[in-house]
Amino acid sequence: MKWSAVVLVLCGLLSAGAGAADANDGGDGRQRAQRVGQKLVGQPGPRATLTSIDGQRIDLASFYGKQPVYLKFWATWCIPCNQQAPGFEQIYQQYGKRIAMVAVNTGYSETAADVRAFVAKYQLHIPTVIDDGTLGAQLDLRVTPQHIVIDANGRVVHVGHLDDKELHDALERVAKTPASGDAVALAPQGKAPAAFKVGDKVSGISLTTMAGDKVTLGAGKPRTLVFFSPWCESYLKDSRPAVAAACARTRIETEKQAEGRGQEWLAIASPLWTSRSELSDYAKEKHTAIPQALDQDGAVFRAFGVRNIPTVVKLDAQGRITSIGTQQ
Numbered sequence: 001m002k003w004s005a006v007v008l009v010l011c012g013l014l015s016a017g018a019g020a021a022d023a024n025d026g027g028d029g030r031q032r033a034q035r036v037g038q039k040l041v042g043q044p045g046p047r048a049t050l051t052s053i054d055g056q057r058i059d060l061a062s063f064y065g066k067q068p069v070y071l072k073f074w075a076t077w078c079i080p081c082n083q084q085a086p087g088f089e090q091i092y093q094q095y096g097k098r099i100a101m102v103a104v105n106t107g108y109s110e111t112a113a114d115v116r117a118f119v120a121k122y123q124l125h126i127p128t129v130i131d132d133g134t135l136g137a138q139l140d141l142r143v144t145p146q147h148i149v150i151d152a153n154g155r156v157v158h159v160g161h162l163d164d165k166e167l168h169d170a171l172e173r174v175a176k177t178p179a180s181g182d183a184v185a186l187a188p189q190g191k192a193p194a195a196f197k198v199g200d201k202v203s204g205i206s207l208t209t210m211a212g213d214k215v216t217l218g219a220g221k222p223r224t225l226v227f228f229s230p231w232c233e234s235y236l237k238d239s240r241p242a243v244a245a246a247c248a249r250t251r252i253e254t255e256k257q258a259e260g261r262g263q264e265w266l267a268i269a270s271p272l273w274t275s276r277s278e279l280s281d282y283a284k285e286k287h288t289a290i291p292q293a294l295d296q297d298g299a300v301f302r303a304f305g306v307r308n309i310p311t312v313v314k315l316d317a318q319g320r321i322t323s324i325g326t327q328q
Contacts, residue, residue, distance in 0.1 A: 026275035029080070029143045029161035036140045037159030045069060045150040046138040047189045050102065050129040053115060058102060058127060064154030064184045068099045068174035071148040073136060075106045076118045077239040078144040084163045085122035091171065092126045098175045103128040106136060106144060108272060109236075109243055109308050133302045140297075143273060149174060154184035195305030201320045205303060207268065207293040210280055215266055215293065218319040222263035225313040226254050226290065227306045229270050230282035242328060243309070250310040250327045251286065258290050267292045270301055270309070 026032070050058040063069050072088060074081040092101055103126045105115045112130065119128055139148055139159075149158035149170045158170035196202055205217045217223070232247035258265045267290045269279050279294050295301055304313055308326045316322050 026278050032142045032273075033146055033159050033161035036142055036146070037156075039140060040148070040156045040159050043156050044185050045148075045154045045156055046135060047186045048135050048138070050104075050135070052127045052129050053112065053119070054127075056127055058100075058129065060100075060102075061154075061186055063100045064150070064152075064186065065179050065181075066152065067179075068152050068177075069148075069150040070095070070099050070101045070171060071104050071135075071139070071150070072102075073104045073106055073131070073139075073141055073144060073146040073148070075108060075144045076110060076114045077236055079239075080161075081145050082118075082122075084145060085118070085124065087163050088126065089122060089124050091168075092124075095171055095175055096126070099171065101126050104135060105130045106141065106272070107131045107133065107307055108270070109240065133298060133307065137298055137302065141272060152177060152179035153182055154186065196303060196321055197305075198321050198324060201318065202315060203319065205300060207266070207295070207300060209266070209291040209293045210276070210283065211291060213291065215291070217315070220264070220317065220319070222317050223315045224254070224257075224263060224265050225304070225315070226250065226265070226267040227270070227301060227304070227311040227313070228267060228309050229272065230274055230279055232309055246328045247310050250312065251288070254312070255289060265290045268300055269294050271296055271298055 045060060045064060047061045050060070052058060060069060070091075074084075076082075088103070095101065103119075103124065105118075105128065107130045110130065115128065115130055118124075139146070143161050145161060147158065147160040147167055148156060149167070151157045151174045157174060158167065160167050160170075202217045207215050207217075209215060217225075228247060228250070233244050233251070236244040236247070254265065254267075267288070269292065271294060274294065276294055279292060282288075283292055301307075304311075304324065306313075306324075308328070310327045312323075312325050312327055313321060314323045
């Protein structure tokens with residue numbers, strides 16, 4: 001099946017208002033996944049123990065040296081993910097007995113009900129898990145969908161975005177190639193971060209704004225952090241209208257509040273489907289005055305346990321969290 005037209009629609013929406021991206025900044029889904037592949041292909045697969053939405057325990061490391069693994073990251077609000085869902089089930093029916101397959105929901109602005117409804121809608125039989133951000137961080141999640149194919153020896157052999165010949169060739173190849181018996185040097189076990197809670201004092205977190213200023217979170221003036229994605233208002237308008245409206249409302253309200261001088265403000269963007277150039281273009285398009293920073297590896301989102309956008313975190317002058325709230 002060909003999904004190029006769908007991907008162009010997705011990328012156009014996510015990059016609305018953006019200029020031409022640099023070679024290593026942004027681009028369409030295929031280009032972003034290819035850059036991830038340049039880092040991951042040939043590397044050991046992740047060591048992670050997952051729990052499916054049906055309570056099934058899935059130990060990825062238990063497959064290495066025995067059976068290939070196919071991980072597909074996806075989101076219910078993602079257009080190509082919906083378009084690829086029927087083909088994904090077909091792949092499972094074709095390879096499910098030879099390849100360990102896991103549907104990994106990103107857990108980004110999702111609910112368990114959303115995920116279960118998606119699985120039911122497309123009659124998916126693949127074991128499905130909801131990521132807490134840990135597995136996505138290990139595999140440098142940048143797009144949805146993001147395909148990860150791991151051979152029977154436990155090495156990543158393919159990272160992609162499209163349901164294309166390259167993906168199917170990789171699946172066929174690993175399905176036919178038994179483990180060589182070589183020892184697998186497993187990647188470290190990913191651990192769910194211990195997120196800050198209300199009352200905790202924040203320290204050890206620094207970001208660089210788009211203007212090049214380094215911001216270290218901690219004592220000083222009271223500070224408000226706004227966690228968001230620049231494509232929320234446009235891309236989610238149809239699939240998650242309430243979320244898109246909340247993103248627009250939060251931007252407008254916080255910009256007004258930031259006109260006062262009593263505290264400092266910082267808007268923090270997730271790296272999912274967002275590059276520096278796209279964040280810069282968004283700031284110009286919306287005429288934002290609040291300093292913005294791109295959370296390059298999602299570490300700050302995980303540190304505050306943010307899985308929904310928009311989320312607003314308030315810190316007092318001592319750097320203690322006074323509130324964490326999803327604005328929906």
